[in-house]
Amino acid sequence: MPLNTVNCSRTPETILAVKACRNPCELRPHLKVACADALRTYAAARPANTHATYALVLRGGLFFLPALLEEARPNPILLIQGKRNEARLIEPVPKRVIAGRHIVLLDVVADTGDTLRSCALYLRERGAAELSALVLFGCVDTRRMILSQNLWKDVFIADTNNSRSNGMVLPDAGFDVGDALVAGADLAD
Numbered sequence: 523m524p525l526n527t528v529n530c531s532r533t534p535e536t537i538l539a540v541k542a543c544r545n546p547c548e549l550r551p552h553l554k555v556a557c558a559d560a561l562r563t564y565a566a567a568r569p570a571n572t573h574a575t576y577a578l579v580l581r582g583g584l585f586f587l588p589a590l591l592e593e594a595r596p597n598p599i600l601l602i603q604g605k606r607n608e609a610r611l612i613e614p615v616p617k618r619v620i621a622g623r624h625i626v627l628l629d630v631v632a633d634t635g636d637t638l639r640s641c642a643l644y645l646r647e648r649g650a651a652e653l654s655a656l657v658l659f660g661c662v663d664t665r666r667m668i669l670s671q672n673l674w675k676d677v678f679i680a681d682t683n684n685s686r687s688n689g690m691v692l693p694d695a696g697f698d699v700g701d702a703l704v705a706g707a708d709l710a711d
Contacts, residue, residue: 534559537658537681550585553630556658558589560680564626564656568676574624574654577602579641580612582630586656602627602644604637609644621649624675632657632679635668642673659684 536556543549577600578584590599598619601612625645627638632655642653652675655668660679668677 534563534680540658541681553585553658554588556680557586557628557630558592560656560658560678561586561589561628563680564678567678568654573597574626575600575619577625577627577641577645579604579627579629579637582658583628585630586628598623600625602641604641604644606634606636607640609637609640611644617649620645622651623649624652624654625650626654626656628656630657631659632664632668633660635664635671638668639671639673642671646673654678656680661685 534556536552536559540549540552540556543552575598576586576590578586580601580603583601587599590597598615600615600619603610603612627641627645629638632638638655638657642650642655645653653673654676655674656678657664658680660668660682661684662682665677665679665682668674
């Protein structure tokens, strides 16, 4: 299966706004806008994927939801919980939503790609025909590790100019973005 990687030629302003944010409580609105921009960029680069099923990797993938709901396309949306060695759908879905479909996994941060891999394997076992990944933040190593998995039709990482610390990608926001996503405020902020 041929693999294409899609990348932004420059870091979008919305990604820079997330990285410039120093207050975890103000992070959510910036992330929603950055996710919407990344989805638009991805759709423009891969118009054939516009009829895909979207799988939001919990927790970070939820920030893509407002942009997906604003779209006029009636694409199915799945919620998937991924861990390094396991994955599961949050709610049972009919097999036809996955079997033979192109699934785009959405997450905010990817480091080793293990969570994406476990989700991809889970969806393959349930009949997914093609898999793509759309991630806001990663690093150069992230790309290499995801590509080595040989599971993907294409991979889009909006920003790979990030540092790694203790095995985690930090989008240089001055705090652990993953922890900030779930601390305190809800997605309506």
